[in-house]
Amino acid sequence: MAQAEFSQSNSQSDYLQQIRASVARRELISRLFGLLGLLVISIATLILIALVAQLFVQGLPRLNWKFFTSFPSSDFNEAGILSAWVGSLLVMLTTMVIAVPLGVAAGIYLEEYAPKNWLAALIEINVTNLAGVPSIVYGLLALGLFSTVLNLGESILTAGLTLALLILPIVIVTTREALRAIPSSLREAAYALGASRWQMIWDHILPYSSGSILTGIIIGLSRAIGETAPLITIGALTFIAFLPPSPIQSQFPFISFEWLTAPFTVLPIQMFNWISRPQPEFQVNAAAAGVVLILLTLTLNAFAIYLRYRLRKGVKW
Amino acid sequence: MTAQPLKPSGKDLQFTQKKKARELKERVIEFILFLAAFSCVATTVAIMYLLISESVLFFQEVSLVEFLTSKDWSPLFDPPGYGILPLVSGTLTTTAVALSVALPMGLISAIYLSEFAAPSVREVVKPILELLAGIPTVVYGYFALLTVIPALQWLYLPIGPFLSNVLPNIFPTELAGFNMLGAGLVMGLMITPLISSISEDAMRSVPINLKEGSYATGATRLQTALKVVLPAAASGVIAAFILGVSRAVGETMIVAIAAGLQPTFTFNPLESAATITAFIVQVSLGDLPHGTLEYQTIFAAGLVLVFVTLAFNVIGYFLTKRFRETY
Numbered sequence: 001m002a003q004a005e006f007s008q009s010n011s012q013s014d015y016l017q018q019i020r021a022s023v024a025r026r027e028l029i030s031r032l033f034g035l036l037g038l039l040v041i042s043i044a045t046l047i048l049i050a051l052v053a054q055l056f057v058q059g060l061p062r063l064n065w066k067f068f069t070s071f072p073s074s075d076f077n078e079a080g081i082l083s084a085w086v087g088s089l090l091v092m093l094t095t096m097v098i099a100v101p102l103g104v105a106a107g108i109y110l111e112e113y114a115p116k117n118w119l120a121a122l123i124e125i126n127v128t129n130l131a132g133v134p135s136i137v138y139g140l141l142a143l144g145l146f147s148t149v150l151n152l153g154e155s156i157l158t159a160g161l162t163l164a165l166l167i168l169p170i171v172i173v174t175t176r177e178a179l180r181a182i183p184s185s186l187r188e189a190a191y192a193l194g195a196s197r198w199q200m201i202w203d204h205i206l207p208y209s210s211g212s213i214l215t216g217i218i219i220g221l222s223r224a225i226g227e228t229a230p231l232i233t234i235g236a237l238t239f240i241a242f243l244p245p246s247p248i249q250s251q252f253p254f255i256s257f258e259w260l261t262a263p264f265t266v267l268p269i270q271m272f273n274w275i276s277r278p279q280p281e282f283q284v285n286a287a288a289a290g291v292v293l294i295l296l297t298l299t300l301n302a303f304a305i306y307l308r309y310r311l312r313k314g315v316k317w
Numbered sequence: 318m319t320a321q322p323l324k325p326s327g328k329d330l331q332f333t334q335k336k337k338a339r340e341l342k343e344r345v346i347e348f349i350l351f352l353a354a355f356s357c358v359a360t361t362v363a364i365m366y367l368l369i370s371e372s373v374l375f376f377q378e379v380s381l382v383e384f385l386t387s388k389d390w391s392p393l394f395d396p397p398g399y400g401i402l403p404l405v406s407g408t409l410t411t412t413a414v415a416l417s418v419a420l421p422m423g424l425i426s427a428i429y430l431s432e433f434a435a436p437s438v439r440e441v442v443k444p445i446l447e448l449l450a451g452i453p454t455v456v457y458g459y460f461a462l463l464t465v466i467p468a469l470q471w472l473y474l475p476i477g478p479f480l481s482n483v484l485p486n487i488f489p490t491e492l493a494g495f496n497m498l499g500a501g502l503v504m505g506l507m508i509t510p511l512i513s514s515i516s517e518d519a520m521r522s523v524p525i526n527l528k529e530g531s532y533a534t535g536a537t538r539l540q541t542a543l544k545v546v547l548p549a550a551a552s553g554v555i556a557a558f559i560l561g562v563s564r565a566v567g568e569t570m571i572v573a574i575a576a577g578l579q580p581t582f583t584f585n586p587l588e589s590a591a592t593i594t595a596f597i598v599q600v601s602l603g604d605l606p607h608g609t610l611e612y613q614t615i616f617a618a619g620l621v622l623v624f625v626t627l628a629f630n631v632i633g634y635f636l637t638k639r640f641r642e643t644y
Contacts, residue, residue: 023535030539037429040422041442044509048449051460105353113347114354126357132560132630133623134567136594137364139601140619144367148607165360172357196339198346219451226453229569229594233601233615268455268570275459275574283463290456301451305444 052294059287067288072270076281081289084270086243087156088225091266094160095167095224100217103168107175107213112201131169138166139233147234154235156244157260162230167220174216178209211311215304222300226293228268267293368623371616378610384617390580390591392614393600399614401621403580407497407590408625411572412565414501414586415508419561422505423512424554430513431520432542443517446510457507458574466492466499466575487585495577495589504571512561519553520546551640559633563626569594593622 070080110127114120142162152158182205190200206213244262267289274286376384379399387400430439473492480488492498523546531541547554577589578599591599597615605612 026537026540030537033539034429034433037425037433041426041429044422044426044506045442045445045449048506051464052449052452054464055456055459102353102356105350106357109347109350109354113350123354123358126361129630130357130360132563132626133364134563134569134594134626136567136569136597137368137619137623140597140616141360141364141367143601143605144371144616145363168357168360172354196343198343222451226451226455228453228455229573229598232598235601235605268453271459272455272570272574275455275462283459286459290459293453293456297451297453298448301448302444305447 055287055290055294058284059289059291062284062288063291072265072273076279076285079274079282079285081267081270081292083243084265084267084289085292087264088266090156090244091159091163091231091264092221092225094156094260095163096217096221098160098164099167099171099220102164103171103217103220104175104213106168107172107179108201108206110172111176111179112197112205127169127172130165131173135166135227136229136233138162139230141165142230142234153261154263155261156264158234159231159264159266160260162234163224163227166227166230167224170220170223171213171216174219175209175213178212178216179205181212182208211307215307215311218300218304218307222297222304225300226268226297228266228272231266231269232272267296364623368616368620371613372620375610375613375617378613388582390596392611401593401618403582404591404593404596404618405621405625406582406584407572407576407580407592408566408594408622410584410586410590411497411501411504411568411576411592412562414498415504415565415568416562418502418505419508419512419565420558422509423557423561424516426509426513427516427520427554427557428542428547431517432538432546443514446514450507450510450514452507454507454568454570455574457503458570461499461503461571461575462495465503466494466496469496469499469502470494487587489587492587493577493589495575496587497572497576497590498586500572500574500576501586503575504565504568507568507571508561508564511564512557515557515560516550516554519550519557522553523549548640549642552637552642555633555636555640559629559636562629562633566626566629567594567622569598573598593618593625597622 067080068085069082070078071082072084073079106123106127110120110124114123139162142158146152146158146161147154152161186204186208187200190204195203244264271286271289271293274282274289277283384399384401386402387398388402389398389400390403391398430442434442470492477488477490477492481490520542527545527549528541531545536544572592573595576592576595578591578595579589580596581588581590583590597618600611600615605615
């Protein structure tokens, strides 16, 4: 009897030990995986940061005032990015003027107006699909439609239209998310005061969601500023030693839109051109242009992330 | 007691007129907004129309059979060859290299960030990853050509002669200055944050009571992550993978800069070969008269590119549907 009890307690403690061992083993595996995860993230991040750092080391010495105020040249010491950054600026301006109203309007329609029918569903599927279309395909669209059929040529307007279409899905999706985050009680309150649908949207919903919409616009622009392939496809020149006509004139009417039809180059294309040259000195120029590009996109993205963070901390509905 | 019929006074009339005007304005605004939304459909239609109509012209000159089966792509030479296979093999190889980096790394870091990392770590790591993912691809091309490939060449130098002795068909004695391995690796690094970020969002949206149930049965973090969270988030994770694949297939600048521009039918990442996108860039850099066969080739290549991405997206659509869980 006593012996049986003994063996039972013995087997029980055996069992307990087994369980403990199993827990310890599984915990160990889990911990090891945690370490692996940390390692993978650190490696990925560190490699990327090292690559960026290497680019800065190469490019920073080349960054001086002259680099920003000189045209490209076959002499690497004389070459600069004047026409490239002016081109980027003007193309971005055009992109924004087209993409923001179009994207925000489309977002408002899909979120606030669209009835539940096949047409709305078709538009929604299209927005999702367009976000997945490779950017170079937009370049083909621009080449075949804007520059050939619409006869806009290799101009800043063509580039702006192309990039605007490219970032349109981003603007639409963020606009919709921003609108969706506004509680419906606000809409009902506006209706209760006799506001029409558009008055409700324009006077109440849009002002509240403008911060989040702005975040989306900035992210879209930072994408557009680094986009190279579609602009190469439409035939943007890689060597431009003149500036487009100035938008501000000294004579009446003071504003000119002639620059819209001017040929152009942009920063990423200039960088691509320098990378493809065999001389290592030009690769230093490429690194310097890369530093400018990285700083531009990082600033834009960091601003967007900061904005999102601020907004999340701000209003609680 | 009889109700007086209401006579519309001047004020009432004004009111109805105002109301009508307001309604008209509302209608017009709604129509304008609809047009804006419809521009997306118009874009898709325009893209497909252009690609198909130019390709139809292309296939009047070139036989479809040659296009799909020939392994010679040299449209700019004499005699020209119009087999798309070399470009497709280049695209698939760089994509495979990129995904073999990005899928495991992205998935592991997503699991780590969503299930293991302290919130403070996540708050720091996520924005950094997002920032790195926002770097222009032409800069990644610079990394690939001028930093990663030289580093790979240096690493390959001591083992190259030995490997090429054993398997001379696969391993060259020295690594070329342009190769698909370097381009693919950098592309993988670029896509990793994207896959990680979307997968993590999917995993974090798994209801907390599922995880708590798993922990209550004595599962560890890893067991919970692999056996509860991952299956529950499978459709989101697959969507992230598919997005990564589409990005890799359509990626242009990295491969145009670093993978080489010589169309070669090969699946060996150590060689240099052109992709579909790189070919389009290469042709566009030259002068491109409208209506020539040269001009039409890039539209035919673009059509193939769209079909390849579409194929992956359709697969993804059915996979996500198959694995969708609702709570």
